[in-house]
Amino acid sequence: MIEEQVKDRLLSIKGVVPDPYNLPPGCRFHPRCESFVPGVCDREEPVPVQVTPGHFASCLLLGGRNGQ
Numbered sequence: 001m002i003e004e005q006v007k008d009r010l011l012s013i014k015g016v017v018p019d020p021y022n023l024p025p026g027c028r029f030h031p032r033c034e035s036f037v038p039g040v041c042d043r044e045e046p047v048p049v050q051v052t053p054g055h056f057a058s059c060l061l062l063g064g065r066n067g068q
């Protein structure tokens with residue numbers, strides 16, 4: 001039995017998914033992200049932060065810094 005139906009489709013971002021054996025430094029999405037911050041997103045890997053109860057996001061702009 002399906003517990004929950006998906007009501008909306010997830011948006012995809014432009015570009016090509018990186019090679020899993022050669023991931024970019026920092027946030028793995030930074031080469032394709034429209035909100036990319038040079039010197040930040042390409043250096044630091046975000047950690048998951050809870051944005052609403054039970055929902056997490058890994059983005060430096062949402063506070064996903066590793067306490068460094």
Ligand code: SF4
Binds near residue numbers: 030
């Ligand atoms: S940390 Fe957030 S803003 Fe930066 S590249 Fe990743 S998803 Fe985009």
